[in-house]
Amino acid sequence: MKYFPELNKSFVIALWFMLLTFPILVIRVNTIENIVVWRWINLALIGIAAFVLSFLWQLYLKHKTAAAPDAAAHQSALVRRMSDPKFYRPFLLLIGILALVFPFVASHYQINIMTTALIYVMLGLGLNIEVGLAGLLDLGYVAFYAVGAYSYALLNYHFGLGFWTLLPAGALIAAFFGLLVGFPVLRLRGDYLAIVTLAFAEILRLVLENWNAFSFGPSGISNIPRPGFFGIDLTLEQSAVYMYFLLVALCVLTVFVIHRLQHSRIGRAWVALREDELACQAMGVDKTRAKLTAFALGATWAGMAGVLFAAKTTFINPASFTFLESAMILAIVVLGGMGSIVGVIIAALAIILLPEYLRVLGDYRMILFGAALILMMIFRPRGLVTPAGKTYEFRCADPPPAPEEKGRP
Amino acid sequence: MNFFWDLFLGGLTRGSIYALIALGYTMVYGILQLINFAHGEIYMIGAFTALIVASILTLQGLAGLPVLILAGLIAVLYASAYGFTVEKIAYKPLRQASRLSPLISAIGMSIFLQNYVMLAQTSDFLPFPNLLPPSDFLDAISVWIGPSDFVIIVTSAVVMIALSLLLKFTKMGRAMRATAQDREMAMLTGVDVNRIISRTFIIGSALAAIGGILIASHVGRINFYIGFNAGIKAFTAAVLGGIGSIPGAMVGGLVLGLAESFGTGYISSDYESVFAFAILILILIFKPDGILGRSSQQKV
Amino acid sequence: MKPLLEVKNLTMAFGGIKALDGVHLHIAPGQIAALIGPNGAGKTTLFNCLTGIYTPTSGDILLNAPGGKTRRLNGLKINAITALGVARTFQNIRLFGGMTVLENVMIGRHPRSSSGILGAIFRPPATRREERDIVDKSYALLESIGLGDSANELASNLPYGAQRRLEIARALATEPRVLLLDEPAAGMNPQETNELEGLLTRLQAAHELSILLIEHDMKLVMNLAENIFVLDYGEEIARGAPQEIRNNPAVIKAYLGEEDDAEAQ
Numbered sequence: 001m002k003y004f005p006e007l008n009k010s011f012v013i014a015l016w017f018m019l020l021t022f023p024i025l026v027i028r029v030n031t032i033e034n035i036v037v038w039r040w041i042n043l044a045l046i047g048i049a050a051f052v053l054s055f056l057w058q059l060y061l062k063h064k065t066a067a068a069p070d071a072a073a074h075q076s077a078l079v080r081r082m083s084d085p086k087f088y089r090p091f092l093l094l095i096g097i098l099a100l101v102f103p104f105v106a107s108h109y110q111i112n113i114m115t116t117a118l119i120y121v122m123l124g125l126g127l128n129i130e131v132g133l134a135g136l137l138d139l140g141y142v143a144f145y146a147v148g149a150y151s152y153a154l155l156n157y158h159f160g161l162g163f164w165t166l167l168p169a170g171a172l173i174a175a176f177f178g179l180l181v182g183f184p185v186l187r188l189r190g191d192y193l194a195i196v197t198l199a200f201a202e203i204l205r206l207v208l209e210n211w212n213a214f215s216f217g218p219s220g221i222s223n224i225p226r227p228g229f230f231g232i233d234l235t236l237e238q239s240a241v242y243m244y245f246l247l248v249a250l251c252v253l254t255v256f257v258i259h260r261l262q263h264s265r266i267g268r269a270w271v272a273l274r275e276d277e278l279a280c281q282a283m284g285v286d287k288t289r290a291k292l293t294a295f296a297l298g299a300t301w302a303g304m305a306g307v308l309f310a311a312k313t314t315f316i317n318p319a320s321f322t323f324l325e326s327a328m329i330l331a332i333v334v335l336g337g338m339g340s341i342v343g344v345i346i347a348a349l350a351i352i353l354l355p356e357y358l359r360v361l362g363d364y365r366m367i368l369f370g371a372a373l374i375l376m377m378i379f380r381p382r383g384l385v386t387p388a389g390k391t392y393e394f395r396c397a398d399p400p401p402a403p404e405e406k407g408r409p
Numbered sequence: 410m411n412f413f414w415d416l417f418l419g420g421l422t423r424g425s426i427y428a429l430i431a432l433g434y435t436m437v438y439g440i441l442q443l444i445n446f447a448h449g450e451i452y453m454i455g456a457f458t459a460l461i462v463a464s465i466l467t468l469q470g471l472a473g474l475p476v477l478i479l480a481g482l483i484a485v486l487y488a489s490a491y492g493f494t495v496e497k498i499a500y501k502p503l504r505q506a507s508r509l510s511p512l513i514s515a516i517g518m519s520i521f522l523q524n525y526v527m528l529a530q531t532s533d534f535l536p537f538p539n540l541l542p543p544s545d546f547l548d549a550i551s552v553w554i555g556p557s558d559f560v561i562i563v564t565s566a567v568v569m570i571a572l573s574l575l576l577k578f579t580k581m582g583r584a585m586r587a588t589a590q591d592r593e594m595a596m597l598t599g600v601d602v603n604r605i606i607s608r609t610f611i612i613g614s615a616l617a618a619i620g621g622i623l624i625a626s627h628v629g630r631i632n633f634y635i636g637f638n639a640g641i642k643a644f645t646a647a648v649l650g651g652i653g654s655i656p657g658a659m660v661g662g663l664v665l666g667l668a669e670s671f672g673t674g675y676i677s678s679d680y681e682s683v684f685a686f687a688i689l690i691l692i693l694i695f696k697p698d699g700i701l702g703r704s705s706q707q708k709v
Numbered sequence: 710m711k712p713l714l715e716v717k718n719l720t721m722a723f724g725g726i727k728a729l730d731g732v733h734l735h736i737a738p739g740q741i742a743a744l745i746g747p748n749g750a751g752k753t754t755l756f757n758c759l760t761g762i763y764t765p766t767s768g769d770i771l772l773n774a775p776g777g778k779t780r781r782l783n784g785l786k787i788n789a790i791t792a793l794g795v796a797r798t799f800q801n802i803r804l805f806g807g808m809t810v811l812e813n814v815m816i817g818r819h820p821r822s823s824s825g826i827l828g829a830i831f832r833p834p835a836t837r838r839e840e841r842d843i844v845d846k847s848y849a850l851l852e853s854i855g856l857g858d859s860a861n862e863l864a865s866n867l868p869y870g871a872q873r874r875l876e877i878a879r880a881l882a883t884e885p886r887v888l889l890l891d892e893p894a895a896g897m898n899p900q901e902t903n904e905l906e907g908l909l910t911r912l913q914a915a916h917e918l919s920i921l922l923i924e925h926d927m928k929l930v931m932n933l934a935e936n937i938f939v940l941d942y943g944e945e946i947a948r949g950a951p952q953e954i955r956n957n958p959a960v961i962k963a964y965l966g967e968e969d970d971a972e973a974q
Contacts (some may be wrong), residue, residue, distance in 0.1 A: 016494075018789060020487070020490050020494060022463065023457075023458050023461045023487060024454070024457060024458065024461070024526060024529045024530065025529050027465065028529070028530060028531075029459050029460060029461045029464045029530065029535065030531070030535070031460065031535045031536045031537070031538070032533070032535065032536060035469075036464055036465060036468060042529075047686065050488075086535050106593075117410075132691075137509060137512070149915065184473060184690070184694045185694070187694075188694070188697070189691060191442075191444050191508065191512065192510075192693050194444075194512065195444065195644070195648070195689065195693065196689070196690050196693050196694070198641075198643075198935070199641075199686040199687075199689045199690050200686075200690065202641070202682065202686050203683050203686045203687065203690075204523050206682055206683050207680075207683070210679040210680060220655075232726060246644065260830050260832065261829050261830065263827075264824070264828070264829030264836075264840075265819065265822055265824050265825075265829065265839075265840075265843070266825065266826060266829050267814055267829070268808075268812060268815060268819070269816070269819060271805065271807065271808055271812075272805050272808070272816045274807075275805040275806060275807050275808065276803050276804075276805060278762070278803065279799065279803040279804075279805065280785075280805070281786075281787040281788050281791075281878060282762075282787055282788075282796070282797055282799075282803075283788075283791060283796075283816050283817050283820075283821050283880075283882075283883060284788045284791040284792050284817070284819045284820030284821075284883050285788055285816070286786070286788050287787075287788070293826065297826070306844050322687060323637075324520070327516050327520065330513070330516075331513070332515075333512055333791060334509070358648070361526060364524075364528070366520060366523075366524045367520075367521055367525060367528060367862055368522035369517075369520060370517045370518065370519070370520030370521030370523075370524060371517065371521050373513055373514065373516060373517025373520070374498070374514045374517040374518055374519070374521065376513075376517075377499075377503060377506070377511070377513050377514040377517070378499075378502045378503065378512045378514070381503075381506055381507075381510045
């Protein structure tokens, strides 16, 4: 038998998992009503699944070394194709047309989902500055999101300020919080930075949940006004379309600004900071300034997204701003490919839209998300799109065959 | 007894549990420089497994000490097995990768395990029976110290002493300490590093499970989410004491437990978690090496 | 003429251990000097003090800009010292592996450029000019060290010798007055070392640099350096011209036979 060792191993692994998951998967306990339910079918399912998956995995490992170089060539062929202006310009145009036409062919519900996805695109692009470019692992990004949302809700409630005033205001307040968080963590390295930012975000959430006088506690704030359209009253459906176009416009703006930042002196300083903090300082980069700028700018987009979120859903409460949200946004950045604008956009749309269209999954969305994170890190740690370094044209004696920018947004 | 004493005892109890869980974090971080985000979930799984076994046994008519022992033993075994498996699936393949990959994988595993238990069991809070059998001794001292508190504090102390002895005097313990100090060197001197890493996870998971069972019995209920909060706090304790330091985890756990207990008692109980997080932030910013840690110089 | 860089009575203590004890050193403008000594003598520690990675326990590090004022470098931030004109390479190459060769050099232009957030977003003519200038100057530097063709490759893909040269180009991009090279010839074969010697001589003339070199390759040191400082256990044991150092018994003793190997080359 050709695959005997693999089959044998798969058998053992299947047994292991059947044994391992036995109490929790097979036995359901309800101590309220004192019932115990035995679900033997799960045992069989786990056994089969573990056997099959482990067998396939072993086959994959066996053939992996042969396949690897092809994969690399394949990827750069696609990237090169996409970098060619003759190709990507009409492609972008097509996307643009689809985006404009979308709300007129989609249902109200679908428009709302797409708008949510666009908010996450904005969040992903913002976090991408901190994590993807500057290499600052921020696990508490949701805090800036919350700051934006609550700024809008509270300033509107107490002072009657409108959406258009508070959109930039929320972004600025969030940027300020970015500096606030950035200062104390300047000296911290990798993991510690991650944990401290997580702790900051949790503190913020707990304060919002418990300081009722300030934030109205767990019941949140409702009746947050939608953005006005020249003073005209819009119906719910019209408002949704309006919101959608607003988000599209702001996302385009976001992509534009972040692309500019990425390919600038600051952007290079951030990447150098990420690659080697000590060496970048030795080359004259002010590490403090670079880090603070990264935090502040990253937070700005989250703040803006927060205002938009509050305006869209007209109701916010602390439960929307948990660690899980930060994890999701981080997943978007990592899955998309650190530093790659296109990758982040694709990942955001995928993570938000796919579960909607695979609605049968329902409750299983989160567990699949967890599994996806693990699998992504094992199989494709660099994410979907690896941004190639920028290629430059430079003045020299003979014209070089240098192509234009690789790794376009 | 008076308020202070209650808070003090409560702090010791809480702190003992934090210490048990923190040990798992600190041992794994010491060896792999990885924050095992999924460790809190192992604690939770230990509690759930104990609940399941106890329920079955109770339905069969067993009660008292045998239930405690059987449920405890099986739960600890299972938790260790889960810890072992998690390491093999989510961390081992990523040992050569950057620091970010295993961290995200750990977050993914944490989310996965939480939802796994939630979907397989229930999202509700489930009552957890008091597994402590009645005892004359415990009744006698219940004037000063509740039976559950007593058992928790004593058990934790015994377990931690056992762990210290194991690390100091056994061959495996020495190998673990060596691997934590310098993995490559340990390999060169013949230590089977993979095995040591597995054993670290197994021991850490066992400790967490013990903590899970003890506290579940004490508090009286569990749900799939208890791992997250306990995990963060235990991690805080580990950092507080000096991440990578075993005695540090114990000290950190007790200090955090006491701080939380007195904080919620004298200041406010709403902001219980905020105390832990604030301490975490302050420690990491001002003294990242913790109470017992040694500072690490970066070599250029 | 005042020396460009002066180190006076420099002591660097870590806890109870003195890595450097009362070290004196100076480099004249346009001079190539070498810092040698057995492993662990404190040479890289001295570099780290000069560049701001460590703050010296006591002593002075003075930079005397020609026609300008004297700056004390102790305790300044690393990037501030670079901006003042002291640049370095590292013993273990520390390139930005995820960036291209050209981008690595472009980072070196950071202290000599100034556009910020607004410039990045709006790209006014001044910023565009500055970017153009950065690219051109960086490319010119690459060409001068022979890496012009690899400009758009990832830095981590370069062969070892090329990576060392790239580090030098990157440091040069900061327009230093003093260039500190930490074992630039490490891991190089004799052919590569000869090329390096030629390169450094050319660069020094072209950029009016002073160079301070940590090296173990005695042939390179003897050929290049006009002045040599010898450290052992954090203290200076000898200084002088190559001829003096070559025959200095204290130096020979410190190296214990390494000198014989160098002679044999």
